[in-house]
Every structure is written in structure tokens, then in C-alpha cells.
Amino acid sequence: MKLYEYMAKEILQSNGIPVLMGAVFTGVEGVADFLEKTGPVAIKSQVLSGGRGKAGGIKFATEPQDAISKVRDLLATEIKGCKVEMVLIEEKVSIEREIYLAITIDGAKRQPVLLASIAGGMDIEQVPEEQVIKRFIDITIGLQPYATRQITRQMGLKGREAQQIADIMLKLYQVFRKYDAELVEINPLVVTATQVLAADAKMTLDDEAAFRYLPEVPWVEEKTAVEKKAGDLGISYVELDGDIGVMANGAGITMATLDLLKNFGASARNFMDAGGGSSLQATAAALEILLSTKPKALLINIFGGITRCDEVARAFVQVKNTFDLKIPVVIRLIGTNEDLGTAILQEQGIESFKNIEEAVTNVISLMNGGGADVHNYQ
Known part of the structure; x- marks a missing residue:
């Protein structure tokens, strides 16, 4: 669960970290x-x-x-x-220096890691890796004062500034543990003539630990209206900022489809795992959700196991006959009843693909105005 900035700052302040x-x-x-x-x-x-x-x-x-x-x-x-x-x-304060501080989880090492840089501010993502200090934290002993002093020396900080920032690091780790955080970030931590203050803050908390921090921390609903609608239908759906609407059946195949789009220079409008074994009605509802986000093209990638390719094909035909589609649509069907699904689509003048890379390159070409041997709703 992500927190709004003001909520994150209230938590930091209540735990001894000065804020604006x-x-x-x-x-x-x-x-x-x-x-x-x-x-x-x-x-x-x-x-x-x-x-x-x-x-x-x-x-x-x-x-x-x-x-x-x-x-x-x-x-x-x-x-x-x-x-x-x-x-x-x-x-608004007069800023002498901007520092970046964060504690998050390193998935590979399975332990917290503290990140620190003297190049804090708006473009922290562009800072070279060698300018970001990483300190892995042994959760059995926590973040110790000697470690924060070593970090401030690595950052080239001295005197009062170093002492204050080392103290903030210790308190930031306490917040990280206390609230079961996945991320606690201060960017920038600003140095003024008299003090060090958190000028911005982000916190992401573990949803599964909500019983430990509620009701002290109010629940923040992150889902958009479309994501809520999909959730009510039992569909895993996340809005993204790309152009191509994607529907697949399974988290793995959906993620692979998004990766292939990115590999070929395009991006997805969404992540949609329509699940396995969805009925015709559920599949049609999922397609309607996709179209409501107004993508520039639509890519359907179905590997039929318990999901039947013919059900997906019928659902698409149903949606096609209901809506006046004005965007390119590319469909890949393989697996259970794929021959029947392919035949249903062919009756409507729609070709389906078996090779996913071929389907991906076709949908990108169609979206960009190129030609392809596939039905195009223009």
C-alpha cells in the first residue's frame, strides 16, 4: 500500500525525523x-x-x-x-544541499538495503550507480550507529550535518521495521543553514501486514475505477501508460507478453490476467474493460489449458458485434480447442496466430499504420 506524501511525513515526524x-x-x-x-x-x-x-x-x-x-x-x-x-x-526554505535516503528490500539478497547519495533531487533515477551508496542490513542486528557513521563518511559529510543525517538514517530504519515497509524514501533530504529536513517522502507498506499498522495508518485505496471494476469481476488488472491493450490468461504469459512488446519497441496499456477457465461471459466482460481504456490496438494472447480457445473466440466475436471497433486487433490462440477457435474467427474474416512473436510484431505494425495479413478494424 502506497501512502500519500503527507501521511508518510506524519509518520516520519512522529518518529523523530524533522519535516517542513x-x-x-x-x-x-x-x-x-x-x-x-x-x-x-x-x-x-x-x-x-x-x-x-x-x-x-x-x-x-x-x-x-x-x-x-x-x-x-x-x-x-x-x-x-x-x-x-x-x-x-x-x-519554502533556502536549500544548501539535497541528499537522497531510502531503505527498501533487495529481492535477490532477501534483506533490507539502505541507499544514500549526495546527488538527491528530482532526477535521482539518472544518477550513476557509483554515486549511490548501498549498505545491506543484517536484520538480526539492525542498522547500527557505526554503520551510519561509515555511510556519512563515504558521502563526504562532516560535523553537524553528518551527525544529523546519521541520526535520521537510524530513525528511518526504525520506521521501516515498525510499519512493515517495503520502501521508505526521503528525496530530497534538504540541508539548510540550521537543520536537515525531509522535504519529500514516500512510503510503501506491506498489505499483508495491515493488521499490525491499522488503524494507526489509514488504508489508502490505490486502484483506479477501471481496476476496481476488473477486481469485482475477479480479473487481475493494472493500468499502465502504454498504447496496446493486452489480454492473456495467466500472470506468467501476461508478463511475457508485456516484455515482448517492450522488446519490439512498444508498450502495453495494461496488465490483464483474465485467469484460467473463464466463461464466455467473463471473457467478454474482460474485453469490454480493455476497450474502455481506449488503447490504440489490442493484443489477445491465449495459451489454452483449462481456458478454451473457442470460448475466447466466441467472446471476441460477441464484443466485435456489440462495439464498433476502430482499432487493430491481433489474436494468438494455441492449446485447447485451438482449431475450433481459429475456425470461429475465420468465419468472421479474422486470422489468428500461433507464434507469439509474429502476433506482437503484427500488432505493432498495425498500430503504427503498417500493413499485415490480419483483420484490421479501420
Whole structure:
């Protein structure tokens, strides 16, 4: 479960990590009064997607009326498909240095790892690996003070700054363990003339440990409206930001399909595992969900085991006859009743593929306006 920035900061502050003075607003009431206390501010949209700064989700203001106008504008926008329903307004401080700190789980080593860099800030993803310090943490002894001192020396920090950041590292690990976190990140941790403060924060908690941190931490619903609808139908579905709608039957084959699209220079609009053994009605409902996201093309990849290829073919024909499809559709069928499924599609003038790479290259070509020996709904 991802937390909003303001929620992550409340947890950090309650555990001794200093944060910027701020307040959450769902409207403009009280904004002017807040600026009377703070002066210049940063107005930050509270959404769960990353990259909000580059997407226009953070604005600055020095006067109350300017802040009110910008709060109103942000609350009327969407950031990467997420509606902005609240903003965090924080004091603006003079920054001398930006540090990156995070603790997460290393899946390969199966243990926590602390990441630290003096090159913190908006483009941390572009920082060369050699500029990021990694310190694996033995969970049986935890993060010890000597380790944080070693890290600050590696970062070239000295004096008061080094002491404060070493202390924050220790408290960050305590938060990581206390809340069963998968990620706790401060980016940037800003150094001012007098103190070190968390200027931004991210936290992702383990859903399976919710019984330990609820109700202290409110449950945050991350699913979009489409994801909720798919979940109600028992379909594993995640919205992505690509162009090609994908339906497959099984998590492994779905992930492989997404990887193949990426390998051939395209990207998926979604992850959809329609499951094994889905009925005609369930398959048709899954296809309708895909079309509702308005992809530029549709790729159906079915390896029939308990899922029957003829049921998938009938479901597609049903959807085709219901909707006026205006996008290219490519279908790969192989497995149980594949001959019958192929025959059903051929009756509608639709060719199905057996080779997945051929299906992937065809759907990309069609989406880009190229030709292919496959039925194209144009």
C-alpha cells in the first residue's frame, strides 16, 4: 500500500525525523491564513503517481491570492490519470544541499538495503550507480550507529550535518521495521543553514501486514475505477501508460507478453490476467474493460489449458458485434480447442496466430499504420 506524501511525513515526524512545516488542504479555505504564518510556500498535489513535479503537480507562491489561485488550479487537474483531491502546502526554505535516503528490500539478497547519495533531487533515477551508496542490513542486528557513521563518511559529510543525517538514517530504519515497509524514501533530504529536513517522502507498506499498522495508518485505496471494476469481476488488472491493450490468461504469459512488446519497441496499456477457465461471459466482460481504456490496438494472447480457445473466440466475436471497433486487433490462440477457435474467427474474416512473436510484431505494425495479413478494424 502506497501512502500519500503527507501521511508518510506524519509518520516520519512522529518518529523523530524533522519535516517542513505544512498543512493539507482540500479547498482554498484557510490557505491565506496559512501563508500569513509561513511566507513563501510550495503547493504539492497529493497523488500516488511519481513524477508529479515534471507533470506540473508542484507550484510555488509568495502571496496569499496567488496561492489560492494555484490551489484551485491544482484541485481541478489530474496528474498522470490521478485526480488531485488535496494539496500539501509547505514552507519554502533556502536549500544548501539535497541528499537522497531510502531503505527498501533487495529481492535477490532477501534483506533490507539502505541507499544514500549526495546527488538527491528530482532526477535521482539518472544518477550513476557509483554515486549511490548501498549498505545491506543484517536484520538480526539492525542498522547500527557505526554503520551510519561509515555511510556519512563515504558521502563526504562532516560535523553537524553528518551527525544529523546519521541520526535520521537510524530513525528511518526504525520506521521501516515498525510499519512493515517495503520502501521508505526521503528525496530530497534538504540541508539548510540550521537543520536537515525531509522535504519529500514516500512510503510503501506491506498489505499483508495491515493488521499490525491499522488503524494507526489509514488504508489508502490505490486502484483506479477501471481496476476496481476488473477486481469485482475477479480479473487481475493494472493500468499502465502504454498504447496496446493486452489480454492473456495467466500472470506468467501476461508478463511475457508485456516484455515482448517492450522488446519490439512498444508498450502495453495494461496488465490483464483474465485467469484460467473463464466463461464466455467473463471473457467478454474482460474485453469490454480493455476497450474502455481506449488503447490504440489490442493484443489477445491465449495459451489454452483449462481456458478454451473457442470460448475466447466466441467472446471476441460477441464484443466485435456489440462495439464498433476502430482499432487493430491481433489474436494468438494455441492449446485447447485451438482449431475450433481459429475456425470461429475465420468465419468472421479474422486470422489468428500461433507464434507469439509474429502476433506482437503484427500488432505493432498495425498500430503504427503498417500493413499485415490480419483483420484490421479501420
